[in-house]
Amino acid sequence: QAQRLGLDSVDFYLGQAMICVLILAVSFIFARGGFPDGPNQQCHDDAGPPWGDDGPRAYYEGFPNAPVLSHSGACPAPLSAACAAKGALAAHMDGPVACDGKGWFCRIFDQPDHRMPGMTGGVFPDSNFASCNQSEADHDLDGHCHGSDVDDTYGWWIRDHWHRNYAGRLKCCCNWQATIGVVNRCDYRKHVSPEVLLTCRDANEEHNVDWHPGCTTEAFQNYNEPPAETCWEVTSFGPGSSEEASPSPSPAPVPSPSPVPVPSPSPDPAPSPDGKCQNGQVQSQANGACVEKPWDDFAGCAEEAEIGICEEAIEWVSKHCCVSCGSCLTRPTSSWMPVDGGEGRVCRGASEQDNLPDHYVVPSGSFSLAACKSRCEVTPGCQGIEHKSTGRCEVWTRPQGIQASKRVLGFTCLRFGSTTTTTSQAFEPVDGGSNRVCRGLNARDNSASYYTVHSGLTLEDCKRKCVSRAGCRGIEHKETGRCEIWTRSGGIQASRPAAGFSCYRYGTASVAKEDLVQEARAATRSRRQAFLGTAFLQYGTTSSATSRLLGTKNFEL
Secondary structure, X not given: OOOOOOOOHHHHHHHHHHHHHHHHHHHHHHOOOOOOOOOOXXXXXXXXXXXXXXXXXXXXXXXXXXXXXOOOOXXXXXXXXXXXXXXXXXXXXXOOOOOOOOOEEEEEEOOOOOOOOOOOOOOOOOOOOOEOOOOOOOOOOOOEEEEEOOHHHHHHHHHHHHHOOOOEEEEEEEOHHHHOOOEOOEEEOOOOOHHHHOOOOOOOOOOOOXXXXXXXXXXXHOOOOOOHHHEEEEEEEOOOOOOOOOOOOOOOOOOOOOXXXXXXXXXXXXXXXXXXXXOOEEEOOOOOOEEEOOOOOOOOHHHHHHOOHHHOOOHHHHHHXXXXXXXXXXXXXXXXXXXXXEXXXXXXXXXXXXOOHHHEEOOOOOOXXXXXXXXXXXXXXXXXXXXXXXXXXXXXXXXXXXXXXXXXXXXXXXXXXXXXXXXXXXXXXXXXXXXXEEEOOOOOOOOHHHEEEEOOOOHHHHHHHHHOOOOOOEXXXXXXXXXXEEOOOOOOOEEEEEEEEEEEEEOOOOOOHHHHHHHHHHHHHHHHHHHOOHHHOOOOOOOHHHHHHHOOOOOOO
């Protein structure tokens, strides 16, 4: 056949191989997987098994997920066609939704009797919005909001977030623009076309939509939920605490839809000892990792310590119950530095827009700030952490570290480095430090371009602000809380007396010699030109003041 076509046999077989590869790719994209209906929009980082591997039984069957129907048992209008074709539960979980091409948005609210393991008191994964039905909406503690302006993305978002176990009560409505006046922000999921499917990493992140409609006073005073006929709900969304599906699906409840209130904390049982770990595992107090239980009926470190287990010479207990038993090994001194103040900041790479997913890893489970720090300390190459108040922990491993941040409430961004030098020890008092104000080249050199001013900071906070600021050369601090962060290229080279102030250089060698050399040269030339005229410039030595500054007697210019 190759000869008939006038082709070299190698070219012929290479062509046949390429055709086979294209057929396999197309088959992958349009394969009849399972739930939701195709074509496939499952990106690489979507949670859950590959869509093409779905069997005849939907992933959500046998779990307590249940659609909320009217008293008559009718489905909401956007799902009526899907309900008729596949039943109420499948319609609510898979779609398709009929939103006239306007898209949709969903909110997951806390449901006290249905939460991810370890989640307590209304705190659950990735809370990201505030409802506009309250006077103070400058937070992100009311639940998780996600949506799209494309109708057919719905079932793929449901599948991803269900497998992430974003457990709670789900309320969705048609019209992506209807988020305005309802929530202060909402995450976005893009449509994934067959052309980009093979290279798609995360449809929840790979886009340029940063949706922050905000909440106004007018929105609060005139708050209205989207029209009920455009909305639908699912109770007990996600696996929750269920470890596996029951043999048969649970029947769907039929309560009347009711307004979803702003969540408020409620009493909840303490998390189980194996909180975020699998069956048969507990969380090590040494490093936060999940480890196998030492014996089947092990109740937990705190509980076992109360009955005297620490008195027994058991190596596993000494290592993994070291907090309860007081046997934790002392780690090297760890330096944790807030980035741009730390609180209310998310971490970024080279700029505010640099948040590539390969800069960090997100360990599974919920972490306190201290536990997130501990996870960083045992992670090779850790440069710092971003922690969310809901328990999400990002461990940053970007080689260049965390170089920027962005203001987002509910987050904390910290740099990490193991060191034997504390923040205070890294600062050198200028002319004694106390009762001194900082100056540039001499006691009269105080250009406003040398520093930036912050207020309301303690001396230690001012030092930490300097450490987190690229190019910081030192600080001037006033007892009232005024803080100057000095970034002058030549550093702080002089000071003058002033009661109630303190002046410190950053680092024991806070100013590079080359900086001093260049500045001394410029200053010397300037003085000679001013007083002697260019025709009388003398080369060979600096002024005595400059010599003292550089610690040398003569300096060739």
